Amino acid sequence: MMTHGKRIYVLDTNVLMHDPTALFKFEEHDIYLPMTVLEELDSGKKGTTEVARNARQVSRFINELIEANGAGDIHQGLRLLRPQSLNLRANGDIGRLFFQTDGESVPRNKRDSGGDNQILLSIIGLRKQRPSAEIVLVSKDINMRIKATIAGIPAEDYENDRALDDFNLLYSGARELPVDFWDRHEGDLRSWIERGQTRYEIRPMPDEAWRPNQFLYLPGDDQVELRVIDCNAERCVLQMVNNYRSTSHQVWGVAARNREQNFALNALMDPDVDFVTLLGTAGTGKTLLALAAGLTQTLDQQRYREIIMTRATVSVGEDIGFLPGTEEEKMTPWMGALTDNLEVLTSPQEGGAWGRAATNELLASRIKIRSMNFMRGRTFLSRYVIIDEAQNLTPKQMKTLLTRAGPGTKMICLGNVEQIDTPYLTETTSGLTYAVDRFQHWAHSAHITLRRGERSRLADFASEML
Numbered sequence: 001m002m003t004h005g006k007r008i009y010v011l012d013t014n015v016l017m018h019d020p021t022a023l024f025k026f027e028e029h030d031i032y033l034p035m036t037v038l039e040e041l042d043s044g045k046k047g048t049t050e051v052a053r054n055a056r057q058v059s060r061f062i063n064e065l066i067e068a069n070g071a072g073d074i075h076q077g078l079r080l081l082r083p084q085s086l087n088l089r090a091n092g093d094i095g096r097l098f099f100q101t102d103g104e105s106v107p108r109n110k111r112d113s114g115g116d117n118q119i120l121l122s123i124i125g126l127r128k129q130r131p132s133a134e135i136v137l138v139s140k141d142i143n144m145r146i147k148a149t150i151a152g153i154p155a156e157d158y159e160n161d162r163a164l165d166d167f168n169l170l171y172s173g174a175r176e177l178p179v180d181f182w183d184r185h186e187g188d189l190r191s192w193i194e195r196g197q198t199r200y201e202i203r204p205m206p207d208e209a210w211r212p213n214q215f216l217y218l219p220g221d222d223q224v225e226l227r228v229i230d231c232n233a234e235r236c237v238l239q240m241v242n243n244y245r246s247t248s249h250q251v252w253g254v255a256a257r258n259r260e261q262n263f264a265l266n267a268l269m270d271p272d273v274d275f276v277t278l279l280g281t282a283g284t285g286k287t288l289l290a291l292a293a294g295l296t297q298t299l300d301q302q303r304y305r306e307i308i309m310t311r312a313t314v315s316v317g318e319d320i321g322f323l324p325g326t327e328e329e330k331m332t333p334w335m336g337a338l339t340d341n342l343e344v345l346t347s348p349q350e351g352g353a354w355g356r357a358a359t360n361e362l363l364a365s366r367i368k369i370r371s372m373n374f375m376r377g378r379t380f381l382s383r384y385v386i387i388d389e390a391q392n393l394t395p396k397q398m399k400t401l402l403t404r405a406g407p408g409t410k411m412i413c414l415g416n417v418e419q420i421d422t423p424y425l426t427e428t429t430s431g432l433t434y435a436v437d438r439f440q441h442w443a444h445s446a447h448i449t450l451r452r453g454e455r456s457r458l459a460d461f462a463s464e465m466l
Contacts, residue, residue, distance in 0.1 A: 012139035013040040020057035028093035034122035167427040173447035213446040252292040267446035268293035275445040283455025286414040304384040312392035382408035390432040391415035398431030
């Protein structure tokens with residue numbers, strides 16, 4: 001018997017293929033799997049794709065639950081005991097997993113209908129069996145949810161994979177200080193110079209809950225730009241940022257053109273920051289800043305051995321087909337952003353054509369282009385890794401890339417969530433959004449959202465109006 005007073009969630013196949021752990025993420029509520037879902041999982045398990053791997057994992061989870069509960073209790077439902085290997089943030093209450101054990105719940109004359117219709121019919125049969133229970137269909141398929149609503153069945157999207165409910169709530173990395181900031185802390189302010197940079201210690205107010213490496217600024221004539229070094233309930237240590245706008249502090253010939261770019265260069269040039277995420281629309285300078293900082297720290301400061309660039313190979317339109325050559329040659333068409341920015345960084349060279357050719361050859365020897373397909377098992381030692389177009393990565397792919405970092409390696413993720421080309425990914429489910437949200441409290445990460453375009457007036461107008 002199903003427990004009354006609880007919701008019964010009917011999971012569509014696409015939910016389980018998207019997230020195999022979805023079985024264990026509905027807390028105390030019950031889960032119902034129609035026979036059609038199990039059949040679709042079986043047909044989708046073949047292959048080496050992520051979807052096929054997820055389908056096989058769901059089958060393993062269900063098998064573990066049957067072995068733990070015993071097959072005799074299958075009609076009473078299997079207790080959703082969470083596997084030891086899963087680190088899930090959930091309370092102690094667990095529900096039960098029910099299967100479609102009554103074959104008559106699907107009318108015989110409808111057995112040849114589509115999978116979606118069979119799932120809907122099984123829900124209608126379940127409602128007849130349990131009229132007092134609240135039954136909800138969970139599906140990532142919009143058309144399926146529309147069909148369910150038409151049939152009078154409550155339907156929801158699977159929202160547990162979202163990093164946050166609204167993209168506008170995403171951490172921006174910079175925050176404006178109130179005009180009276182110095183007056184507020186006049187009594188508890190302490191300042192000193194450490195490593196040639198001015199630091200301030202204050203006692204934070206209730207509304208000053210800052211994150212590590214968050215950038216703070218005072219607007220107007222008294223413009224002050226600070227970075228949070230350390231912050232807790234008792235004390236906060238702030239540090240003046242370096243001014244990369246001036247020509248004397250250029251990074252590989254690149255000067256910051258606005259406040260956010262200056263913040264980005266401070267994060268990129270800091271050896272204590274291991275992970276940097278840069279969000280911004282087209283033309284905000286993400287790739288240029290990351291490359292300039294990488295070249296300075298690789299060639300001038302010898303902090304890293306080489307620069308490694310990779311990106312998700314998702315095309316905007318139709319695929320152009322087979323690409324000949326080695327891994328590097330196959331990736332070259334995808335790395336147009338790299339070559340475009342290298343032209344900007346190497347153009348003012350002395351020595352004419354010969355000098356430029358020598359410079360380009362030197363840069364090519366220290367910049368490697370790598371495909372994401374071969375990242376599993378690799379470890380990067382003392383490398384400066386740039387992950388471009390990171391908005392097209394799933395959270396799992398993002399985890400795979402970030403865990404490649406060895407000692408002395410710095411990871412840079414660049415992207416624009418308005419330009420997602422991967423099917424089924426949205427602003428709230430992108431791996432880049434996940435990375436920004438999950439790393440915001442880590443002391444060795446920094447994030448900046450670049451807002452102002454510096455490419456051209458045409459690009460700025462197109463970004464705003466189209």
